[in-house]
Amino acid sequence: xxxxxAPVDTAWLHMEDxxxxxxxxxxxxxxxxxxxxxxxxxxxxRVVRRFPRFxxxxxxxxxxxxxxxxDPLFSIQAHVHRIALPPPHDSGALQRLIGDLAxxxxxxxxxxxxxxxxxxxxxxxxxxVRIHHCVADGLALSEVLLGLTDGASLEHVQTVRVAPEPRGxxxxxxxxxxxxxxxLLSAPDARTALKGELGLVKRVAWSAxxxxxxxxxxxxxxxxxINDVVMAAVAGALRRWLLTHQQQPVDVRAFVPLxxxxxxxxxxxxxxxxxxxxxxxxxxEPDARMRLRASHQRMAAIKHxxxxxxxxxxxx
Numbered sequence: 001x002x003x004x005x006a007p008v009d010t011a012w013l014h015m016e017d018x019x020x021x022x023x024x025x026x027x028x029x030x031x032x033x034x035x036x037x038x039x040x041x042x043x044x045x046r047v048v049r050r051f052p053r054f055x056x057x058x059x060x061x062x063x064x065x066x067x068x069x070x071d072p073l074f075s076i077q078a079h080v081h082r083i084a085l086p087p088p089h090d091s092g093a094l095q096r097l098i099g100d101l102a103x104x105x106x107x108x109x110x111x112x113x114x115x116x117x118x119x120x121x122x123x124x125x126x127x128x129v130r131i132h133h134c135v136a137d138g139l140a141l142s143e144v145l146l147g148l149t150d151g152a153s154l155e156h157v158q159t160v161r162v163a164p165e166p167r168g169x170x171x172x173x174x175x176x177x178x179x180x181x182x183x184l185l186s187a188p189d190a191r192t193a194l195k196g197e198l199g200l201v202k203r204v205a206w207s208a209x210x211x212x213x214x215x216x217x218x219x220x221x222x223x224x225x226i227n228d229v230v231m232a233a234v235a236g237a238l239r240r241w242l243l244t245h246q247q248q249p250v251d252v253r254a255f256v257p258l259x260x261x262x263x264x265x266x267x268x269x270x271x272x273x274x275x276x277x278x279x280x281x282x283x284x285e286p287d288a289r290m291r292l293r294a295s296h297q298r299m300a301a302i303k304h305x306x307x308x309x310x311x312x313x314x315x316x
Contacts, residue, residue: 013134019198021105022133030124085120103202136270224296232292235281
């Protein structure tokens, strides 16, 4: 069985670079050491058997887009790796390990995913899943991985969406041409310590959990979304980093993913169905509340302006 790869998925495949692997990385950890045999069996049942894409590999053709083909020699064991976490067996050690994995490209001769089972993370363990972006976007893969647990879903997770539109409406191609032209013709960001060549070494970090209710309450002051709060926090972090490195904080541009699924499109459908918005982060603003206000206003203007959205779906 073969299937021609969708145009946007092809783009993610062809963006693969040794210094910038196009890999979605997720980590799940356990308070106690898990029975890895049962974990593998559940992954095979709920992911590999449920989604044929996890048993297929991408094959390039001389003419036309790549095709997905069934791998006749597929074995889940070829994609599963057991790793012992080095001392001191804490979050820092796990973050360094995941950084190494994130910087290691997947072997695209096989189905483009890998499962690393990590022993010795505290009293428990961790599971690191790497899946190539040509398989699906982050929202879809989050649903796939949540399917490993019982009773979990993304139904309460807020996502950024385009302003409501009538069924069947399509943004004209010229709107996306305008977005691309705006990107190409805009002056480059000011040169700061944030700019530089991509390196092979990757670093991974995460914060302590924060309740969504706290973020939602913080945004309510400016009628902002949780996503606006996150963007304002990123701008603030970049500002502090620049100041720490004796650099003048200046606004910088960021590509922010925008979910383009309609209400009747399930996130569990594989493939990439999102756009990229070209957001100017208010790094130069010293006041935290004003950074939130600016993030909200700038994102709101983008969401209501189709010409500001670079489509990644190929369907609009």
